[in-house]
Amino acid sequence: MFKKLMTVAAGVVLAGGLAACGSDGDGGSGGSGGAGGSGGSDEITMGFAQVGAESGWRTANTKSIQASAEEAGIDLKFSDAQQKQENQIKAIRSYIQQKVDVIAFSPVVETGWDTVLAEAKRAKIPVILTDRSVDSDDTSLYKTFLGSDFVLEGEKAGQWLVDNAKTSDTNGDGAIKVVELQGTTGAAPAIDRKTGFEDKIAADDTIEIAASQTGDFTRDGGKKVMESFLKSQQDIDVVYAHNDDMGLGAIEAIEAAGKKPGVDIKIITVDAVKDGMTALSEGKINFIVECNPLLGPQLMELAKKVVAGEEVPERVVTEETVFDQEQAKAVLADRQY
Amino acid sequence: MRSLTRHTLFWPLLALALLLVVNVIATPSFFSIRIQDGHLYGSLIDILRNGAPTLLIALGMTLVIATRGIDLSVGAIVAIAGAVTCTYLAGSPDEGSVSRAIVAMSLAVGVCVLLGLWNGFLIAVLGIQPIIATLVLMTAGRGLAMLITDGQIITVNNALFKKVGAGFVLGLPVAILIAMAVFAVTAVLTRRTALGMLIESVGINPEASRLAGVRARTITWTVYVFVAFCAGIAGVMIASNTSAADANNAGLFIELDAILAVVIGGTSLAGGRFSLTGTLIGAMFIQTLATTIPTIGIPSETNYLFKAVVVILVCLLQSPKARAALSVRRQSPLLTKGSAA
Numbered sequence: 001m002f003k004k005l006m007t008v009a010a011g012v013v014l015a016g017g018l019a020a021c022g023s024d025g026d027g028g029s030g031g032s033g034g035a036g037g038s039g040g041s042d043e044i045t046m047g048f049a050q051v052g053a054e055s056g057w058r059t060a061n062t063k064s065i066q067a068s069a070e071e072a073g074i075d076l077k078f079s080d081a082q083q084k085q086e087n088q089i090k091a092i093r094s095y096i097q098q099k100v101d102v103i104a105f106s107p108v109v110e111t112g113w114d115t116v117l118a119e120a121k122r123a124k125i126p127v128i129l130t131d132r133s134v135d136s137d138d139t140s141l142y143k144t145f146l147g148s149d150f151v152l153e154g155e156k157a158g159q160w161l162v163d164n165a166k167t168s169d170t171n172g173d174g175a176i177k178v179v180e181l182q183g184t185t186g187a188a189p190a191i192d193r194k195t196g197f198e199d200k201i202a203a204d205d206t207i208e209i210a211a212s213q214t215g216d217f218t219r220d221g222g223k224k225v226m227e228s229f230l231k232s233q234q235d236i237d238v239v240y241a242h243n244d245d246m247g248l249g250a251i252e253a254i255e256a257a258g259k260k261p262g263v264d265i266k267i268i269t270v271d272a273v274k275d276g277m278t279a280l281s282e283g284k285i286n287f288i289v290e291c292n293p294l295l296g297p298q299l300m301e302l303a304k305k306v307v308a309g310e311e312v313p314e315r316v317v318t319e320e321t322v323f324d325q326e327q328a329k330a331v332l333a334d335r336q337y
Numbered sequence: 338m339r340s341l342t343r344h345t346l347f348w349p350l351l352a353l354a355l356l357l358v359v360n361v362i363a364t365p366s367f368f369s370i371r372i373q374d375g376h377l378y379g380s381l382i383d384i385l386r387n388g389a390p391t392l393l394i395a396l397g398m399t400l401v402i403a404t405r406g407i408d409l410s411v412g413a414i415v416a417i418a419g420a421v422t423c424t425y426l427a428g429s430p431d432e433g434s435v436s437r438a439i440v441a442m443s444l445a446v447g448v449c450v451l452l453g454l455w456n457g458f459l460i461a462v463l464g465i466q467p468i469i470a471t472l473v474l475m476t477a478g479r480g481l482a483m484l485i486t487d488g489q490i491i492t493v494n495n496a497l498f499k500k501v502g503a504g505f506v507l508g509l510p511v512a513i514l515i516a517m518a519v520f521a522v523t524a525v526l527t528r529r530t531a532l533g534m535l536i537e538s539v540g541i542n543p544e545a546s547r548l549a550g551v552r553a554r555t556i557t558w559t560v561y562v563f564v565a566f567c568a569g570i571a572g573v574m575i576a577s578n579t580s581a582a583d584a585n586n587a588g589l590f591i592e593l594d595a596i597l598a599v600v601i602g603g604t605s606l607a608g609g610r611f612s613l614t615g616t617l618i619g620a621m622f623i624q625t626l627a628t629t630i631p632t633i634g635i636p637s638e639t640n641y642l643f644k645a646v647v648v649i650l651v652c653l654l655q656s657p658k659a660r661a662a663l664s665v666r667r668q669s670p671l672l673t674k675g676s677a678a
Binding site for chain 1 (some may be wrong): 367379487489490492575578580586587627631634
């Protein structure tokens with residue numbers, strides 16, 4: 001009896017797995033059906049392999065690409081890799097078979113792309129990387145990399161603190177004590193945002209990072225680490241969080257300690273997602289460096305240039321800005337993500 | 338002295354005390370507690386409040402482990418509970434109302450009980466090994482939570498909901514009061530009735546228990562429902578702490594923390610024996626360890642290593658064999674009976 005049931009259970013699991021594979025295949029063949037029409041016209045066809053839909057940031061990124069493709073009159077073939085490299089490679093191969101004009105993708109991981117990118121190169125299809133880069137010695141495999149410069153983001157945050165050093169010394173003891181909430185240990189944004197920030201604040205002797213600990217890019221992590229910092233560190237002036245979520249967690253911890261976030265302790269974060277911008281407009285955060293997911297328009301422009309055979313720079317930084325409290329109030333209403 | 342060290346709770350308590358001493362040395366004000374906005378405020382209060390979800394799940398896990406089972410899906414259930422609560426609240430017309438919060442939280446715990454029924458069904462009725470059966474939900478559950486929240490972090494604004502994880506009653510954190518209430522009820526049910534002994538007997542030999550007239554299947558099924566119920570409450574607490582449901586990260590790896598708390602508390606993974614008080618101490622130890630890392634300033638890169646080293650030391654302390662090998666005046670192994678870990 002048990003054995004029979006086990007077999008059934010295993011069968012169900014297997015069937016589930018097959019169904020999942022099947023749906024991937026469907027996605028591919030559905031795409032190729034559509035590709036037939038694109039051959040003759042002047043319309044550019046772009047194949048885009050997205051990482052997945054793991055965060056609000058990524059969803060906004062996807063929407064931006066889809067909307068701006070339509071606006072630019074580019075025929076977009078979109079696939080979602082569900083955070084798996086093999087799915088992404090499959091999608092890219094199917095784009096090569098469909099003979100799209102340009103391929104764009106955000107690599108799930110940094111390595112292992114040489115073979116499939118060489119295939120694209122042989123088929124003379126240009127490749128654009130977005131948001132994340134690949135680790136390959138052969139830079140001729142892709143035309144350009146469009147994405148944020150995380151070091152620059154850290155530098156912007158550090159620069160603001162140096163520029164506002166006077167008002168940031170909230171307790172007026174002459175020293176500006178910063179605690180840092182790092183992103184996931186080892187992640188590129190965490191490493192780069194830390195480096196950029198440290199480089200800039202080195203210019204001012206009064207600013208020192210008193211404590212730095214990972215909050216794993218989450219609100220819960222940010223809150224717990226901040227709770228400990230508030231007890232183990234005296235006279236904290238500034239919190240620098242590598243993303244909005246950890247900053248939002250820190251706000252809760254600061255409020256629970258009976259202090260006013262944004263006034264008693266200044267807060268600087270990176271990202272500018274809607275919840276963060278709301279807190280900024282309410283005065284609980286002092287400064288946010290944007291990490292822009294809306295790179296669709298820039299991507300379409302690059303794609304047109306690449307297809308037309310024009311030269312494009314090897315590295316294009318996403319257009320990103322910074323927000324203080326007044327600017328946040330102005331743009332909050334039409335923030336998309 | 339010998340009888341003291343032989344007590345099963347001696348070593349976990351010693352480890353907890355040592356950890357607290359390390360914190361006090363690093364931050365002399367570690368034990369200081371003051372009144373802030375009408376509630377108690379201090380590192381120890383943080384440990385109690387943040388440790389409540391782990392304690393709850395570890396309580397349920399203790400009973401599961403006592404039946405020689407394991408539940409890996411609790412982390413995913415935590416994510417689902419948070420997702421259900423916040424999605425329901427965010428979607429309702431009056432987000433801040435008391436009644437909505439009660440409905441949302443009950444709904445979340447109800448869903449979790451259903452998931453527990455599912456786990457229990459796979460294990461008790463179909464006879465699938467617990468580690469495999471709960472692995473299904475561990476992987477699928479987080480996906481389910483993502484489906485509910487649409488992959489977004491859902492932020493809500495509801496005073497009552499916020500109280501569960503971040504609020505205070507009579508100066509004490511609500512979260513730890515809830516966890517202690519569940520602890521008390523569990524302790525009474527298992528230690529003042531025969532239930533505890535029946536659970537242990539199932540853990541020792543389910544077949545023999547059945548032949549002796551114990552409803553082994555029902556008991557096994559019940560403990561999985563109970564752990565899912567605990568995980569549901571913990572999930573509501575974790576979401577409440579930040580007033581947001583983060584399907585990707587809520588309760589991530591909490592199953593391992595809970596299992597560790599149970600083991601540190603002296604409950605054997607081989608089943609047939611459990612200590613609820615031990616689990617309480619174990620859960621507090623885990624949370625104190627988590628708080629120690631930022632307090633004494635362990636660098637991010639090495640904090641997992643630090644955690645691992647401390648845990649290994651505690652396990653070695655608990656192992657009579659290791660203690661005997663380490664002690665200079667070596668006793669006969671037969672004399673040291675407390676075979677914990």
